[in-house]
Amino acid sequence: MSGLLVAVGTAAPDPGVGAAWDRTRGFGGEVAELRPVGEAVMGVARRDWQAAPDLAGRSLLVDDGEIVVAADATLYGHDALADALNARGEAPRGPDPGHWIAAAWRAWGPGLVDHLLGDYAFVLLERPTGRLLAARDPMGNRPLFHARRGSALALGSSSRALALWRGTPGELDVATLGAQVAGTLLSMGTSTVYAGVEALRPGFLLERDGARVSVRRFWAPPADPDPRPLPLDEAAEAFREVLSRAVGDRLGHGATSVWMSGGWDSTAVFGTGRALGADLRPVSIRYPPDDPGHEDPWIEATAGRWDTPVEWIDSGDIPLLDGLERRAADADEPPAHLYELWNAALARGSRRVGARIALDGCGGDNLFQVSDVVLADALRSGRLPTAARLARARRSLGWRYLARHALIPLAPPSLLRAVEQATGRNVPRHHMELARTPWVSEGFVRRHGLRERDLTVLRELSAGSHAQAENMLFVSLPALAWGGAYMRGVLLREGVEARSPLLDRRVVDFALRRPVSDRVAAAETKMLLRKAVEGWVPDEVLAPRSHRTGVTAGYSVRRFRDELPILLEAVEAAPLRVAELGIVDAVGFGEAVERWRSGAGDHLRSDLFATLRVEFWLRGQDGA
Numbered sequence: 287m288s289g290l291l292v293a294v295g296t297a298a299p300d301p302g303v304g305a306a307w308d309r310t311r312g313f314g315g316e317v318a319e320l321r322p323v324g325e326a327v328m329g330v331a332r333r334d335w336q337a338a339p340d341l342a343g344r345s346l347l348v349d350d351g352e353i354v355v356a357a358d359a360t361l362y363g364h365d366a367l368a369d370a371l372n373a374r375g376e377a378p379r380g381p382d383p384g385h386w387i388a389a390a391w392r393a394w395g396p397g398l399v400d401h402l403l404g405d406y407a408f409v410l411l412e413r414p415t416g417r418l419l420a421a422r423d424p425m426g427n428r429p430l431f432h433a434r435r436g437s438a439l440a441l442g443s444s445s446r447a448l449a450l451w452r453g454t455p456g457e458l459d460v461a462t463l464g465a466q467v468a469g470t471l472l473s474m475g476t477s478t479v480y481a482g483v484e485a486l487r488p489g490f491l492l493e494r495d496g497a498r499v500s501v502r503r504f505w506a507p508p509a510d511p512d513p514r515p516l517p518l519d520e521a522a523e524a525f526r527e528v529l530s531r532a533v534g535d536r537l538g539h540g541a542t543s544v545w546m547s548g549g550w551d552s553t554a555v556f557g558t559g560r561a562l563g564a565d566l567r568p569v570s571i572r573y574p575p576d577d578p579g580h581e582d583p584w585i586e587a588t589a590g591r592w593d594t595p596v597e598w599i600d601s602g603d604i605p606l607l608d609g610l611e612r613r614a615a616d617a618d619e620p621p622a623h624l625y626e627l628w629n630a631a632l633a634r635g636s637r638r639v640g641a642r643i644a645l646d647g648c649g650g651d652n653l654f655q656v657s658d659v660v661l662a663d664a665l666r667s668g669r670l671p672t673a674a675r676l677a678r679a680r681r682s683l684g685w686r687y688l689a690r691h692a693l694i695p696l697a698p699p700s701l702l703r704a705v706e707q708a709t710g711r712n713v714p715r716h717h718m719e720l721a722r723t724p725w726v727s728e729g730f731v732r733r734h735g736l737r738e739r740d741l742t743v744l745r746e747l748s749a750g751s752h753a754q755a756e757n758m759l760f761v762s763l764p765a766l767a768w769g770g771a772y773m774r775g776v777l778l779r780e781g782v783e784a785r786s787p788l789l790d791r792r793v794v795d796f797a798l799r800r801p802v803s804d805r806v807a808a809a810e811t812k813m814l815l816r817k818a819v820e821g822w823v824p825d826e827v828l829a830p831r832s833h834r835t836g837v838t839a840g841y842s843v844r845r846f847r848d849e850l851p852i853l854l855e856a857v858e859a860a861p862l863r864v865a866e867l868g869i870v871d872a873v874g875f876g877e878a879v880e881r882w883r884s885g886a887g888d889h890l891r892s893d894l895f896a897t898l899r900v901e902f903w904l905r906g907q908d909g910a
Contacts, residue, residue: 289314348384426488426767475764548581551650557822615906
């Protein structure tokens with residue numbers, strides 16, 4: 287992961303570029319290059335350890351005379367890309383990602399993004415025409431922001447750097463800050479906390495041609511499953527090949543770690559890599575035997591199948607909230623992830639086993655299972671016995687849960703609004719809509735349209751079934767990329783690059799073209815994934831389970847009990863900035879804190895974290 291900064295259409299010298307570059311260098315690392323390119327200034331900064339050929343490579347700015355590329359990229363599928371380039375009479379003029387991107391531009395122009403596989407954000411400038419293209423991969427694994435200042439345009443990896451370039455770091459987007467407190471996060475990633483600085487969404491590209499700047503989507507998840515799908519056994523064989531390519535492309539030249547739980551996703555990645563003969567080293571977190579996160583038997587069985595030792599990390603040694611006040615104040619934006627330090631501990635485990643690259647199981651839940659919205663699909667298609675059977679299996683969850691998944695997806699929005707008006711209570715308008723933090727001002731939510739922001743994103747993708755639309759959303763929600771890109775920056779500082787084979791575009795396309803019945807059938811889920819890795823992962827690990835395992839709730843409750851009191855002392859020492867901005871009702875927040883202190887508010891811990899991260903970030907900006 288590198289730090290990028292490109293400013294075009296700005297007169298030199300530009301003090302804004304200097305301030306932005308200082309921030310970008312802090313984001314990127316020790317090795318850096320910034321220089322003028324025609325009417326633009328382009329720069330790349332990265333850590334020195336990333337110069338390895340299986341990481342970013344030695345090139346910073348790639349300049350072949352006509353094309354200059356600033357890239358934060360790891361590309362996969364080199365053999366297929368090389369064949370496609372050769373067919374167009376092109377070839378990369380060097381080994382690093384920027385060289386491949388330049389060659390793809392020469393071959394296909396803006397259509398190059400249809401041929402790239404990988405984790406990337408890049409900006410490309412064509413010297414003779416001054417034409418600029420920027421793109422971000424469909425999963426949004428690397429951040430990229432853009433901002434305007436008059437007719438000038440800047441793009442970069444750091445939102446704060448672009449606010450400094452504009453000269454407006456103190457002009458905040460209060461609605462976005464409020465969304466982070468309120469927990470209306472599904473739209474996060476479409477805006478930033480800095481007014482005038484926007485994120486380029488995953489799967490989108492930005493073009494500048496003369497004075498015209500346009501942004502458009504170049505990838506969306508498949509909406510239609512194959513009308514004549516292969517039987518599951520045959521599909522699993524085909525998918526095994528796809529998964530093998532996705533894992534194999536992400537392996538390092540030396541040892542590669544796998545962050546392995548006892549679930550089906552990371553064990554599938556590990557088993558696939560070991561079947562390829564890779565030197566994979568599992569890094570796992572150990573929870574007490576009575577903890578709902580305890581999965582030691584499945585982890586040990588999977589590692590034992592390949593005679594591989596596990597690098598264990600004791601969950602009792604991992605803090606959760608430690609240093610939140612300082613971390614928030616130093617960050618470009620409020621911390622995006624409660625489990626930041628948990629992930630950092632895994633990264634340090636990777637370094638202990640000699641790995642710079644860590645594979646994870648992210649994407650398994652997104653692609654290979656689906657929620658009980660299948661109830662709504664059964665009702666809509668008239669499969670009443672199926673709907674009744676599913677409802678009986680879930681009746682212990684209560685009628686509200688069943689209504690949310692079975693009826694709300696089928697109800698017209700006008701009916702839901704009428705029910706809301708008649709009852710005077712918020713009625714969910716989408717089964718994936720998130721509950722709001724209870725002490726956030728209802729007036730603030732209405733004034734800034736926070737609910738509508740989320741609902742717009744939830745409704746932007748449609749498919750033939752609610753289940754298919756849900757899986758499409760699970761791999762394209764801006765919030766997922768917002769959190770993922772933030773976490774990759776955290777891991778970068780630990781000296782590790784995280785890669786997610788299950789979010790490979792080939793895997794995504796294959797999985798979403800399979801019928802929903804591959805993802806859920808009665809009480810079973812993830813049938814395609816489990817079938818594909820039979821023999822590579824022990825049968826007892828792949829077998830159905832009577833209850834969900836690997837849950838981190840016990841760990842987070844314990845850590846909150848140990849660590850939150852210190853943070854609350856810091857919060858209560860000064861007036862709440864989030865209350866002064868009208869986001870939070872200070873009385874309601876205080877009452878919630880007292881409920882937590884009394885032992886009756888453990889369920890509020892995520893909401894408390896959402897408030898604290900923004901409060902500490904605001905105080906940090908005041909200090910700056």
